[in-house]
Amino acid sequence: MRISSLFFTCFIGLFSTGQIVLADIKEPLPKPLVETSWLANHLNDVFILDVRDHKKSFISEPVFNTDKKTGKKKLLKVGGHIPTANYIEYKPLRGDQIIDGATIKHMLPTKSAFESLMQQAGANQDSFIVIVTNAANDFDITMASRVYWQLKYFGQNEVSILNGGTAQWLTEGREISITPSKPTKGNWLAKGEHNELLADSHDVASAIDDENTQLIDARTISQYLGTSKSSKVSDTGHIQSAKFYPVELMVTRKMPVKFLSAAELLEVTNALNIKPDQSSITYCNSGHLASGGWFVMHALLGHESAKLYDGSMHQWTSEKRPVVRMKME
Numbered sequence: 001m002r003i004s005s006l007f008f009t010c011f012i013g014l015f016s017t018g019q020i021v022l023a024d025i026k027e028p029l030p031k032p033l034v035e036t037s038w039l040a041n042h043l044n045d046v047f048i049l050d051v052r053d054h055k056k057s058f059i060s061e062p063v064f065n066t067d068k069k070t071g072k073k074k075l076l077k078v079g080g081h082i083p084t085a086n087y088i089e090y091k092p093l094r095g096d097q098i099i100d101g102a103t104i105k106h107m108l109p110t111k112s113a114f115e116s117l118m119q120q121a122g123a124n125q126d127s128f129i130v131i132v133t134n135a136a137n138d139f140d141i142t143m144a145s146r147v148y149w150q151l152k153y154f155g156q157n158e159v160s161i162l163n164g165g166t167a168q169w170l171t172e173g174r175e176i177s178i179t180p181s182k183p184t185k186g187n188w189l190a191k192g193e194h195n196e197l198l199a200d201s202h203d204v205a206s207a208i209d210d211e212n213t214q215l216i217d218a219r220t221i222s223q224y225l226g227t228s229k230s231s232k233v234s235d236t237g238h239i240q241s242a243k244f245y246p247v248e249l250m251v252t253r254k255m256p257v258k259f260l261s262a263a264e265l266l267e268v269t270n271a272l273n274i275k276p277d278q279s280s281i282t283y284c285n286s287g288h289l290a291s292g293g294w295f296v297m298h299a300l301l302g303h304e305s306a307k308l309y310d311g312s313m314h315q316w317t318s319e320k321r322p323v324v325r326m327k328m329e
Helices: 003-007 036-041 111-121 138-153 164-170 201-207 222-223 264-270 287-299 312-318
Strands: 011-014 018-023 047-052 063-066 073-077 084-090 095-099 102-107 129-132 159-164 213-215 279-283 307-309
Touching: 003 222, 018 036, 018 307, 036 164, 047 138, 073 164, 084 111, 129 138, 138 159, 138 164, 138 287, 159 164, 164 279, 201 213, 201 312, 264 287, 279 287, 279 312, 287 307, 307 312
Parallel strands: 047 084, 047 129, 129 159, 213 279, 279 307
Antiparallel strands: 011 018, 063 073, 095 102
């Protein structure tokens, strides 16, 4: 299936000027976020990449609670998957890198390793990829944004995230499967490495005193202020000048977890004194939650210069760089 067949059907008219005009567009071009109604109409046109941290829920029945009076079902636990979905485990999608002699974990994998994983999942070079997660919590939805960022980094432009994931699909009573996926090996290849989406420690250090670049910390308030820390991080606090923007303020709070609308995100960023039209570098503990912030700034609010600091606080503190505690920037 070629991408053009998914995007639209049209006729081409040529004016005397030689300009090509596309008309009779029947389908809108897919956006970074697609809804379940759109996906239901394109199940056979897209490659569904179902990302989870374990396979058990992929082949298990979902759990519902049924109200005895109304008969209405409430989803308690995600199980099963969207028909035609292809499972891929999240953990192997990230790897270790040696930077200045130190091992930094949870980083971008090598190009060849990422290609191999995508091929084993069944993706092809002409696939339009829709990333699906359980969307039961913040971790799930940022799992989707992390994979989205990695695909973009390796040149996959035809990619979207299913808003609300499998939880939204189940909540709407749509058909699911619990049969294991058995994909045919695909031929997906990286189309390049887009380093403009990636920040390193030197970029972050330069941004501290750069009034044209804002640092965004996507962790919890306790980790930002320094009253707690992740085991991945060697010191407490945040990077100087970084604005606090936790993932919980980017998404809805109940399952199915969905990204807020662009209008709602603008309200939140304004309240936090974050400028959506300014260059940004997002970070967290290991580059996972930061992908949610990057996705919001880059894809949903449209600032394409946004970057993700892949090493995040894990790398920053392992390099003994300075942190700030008990201060809101």
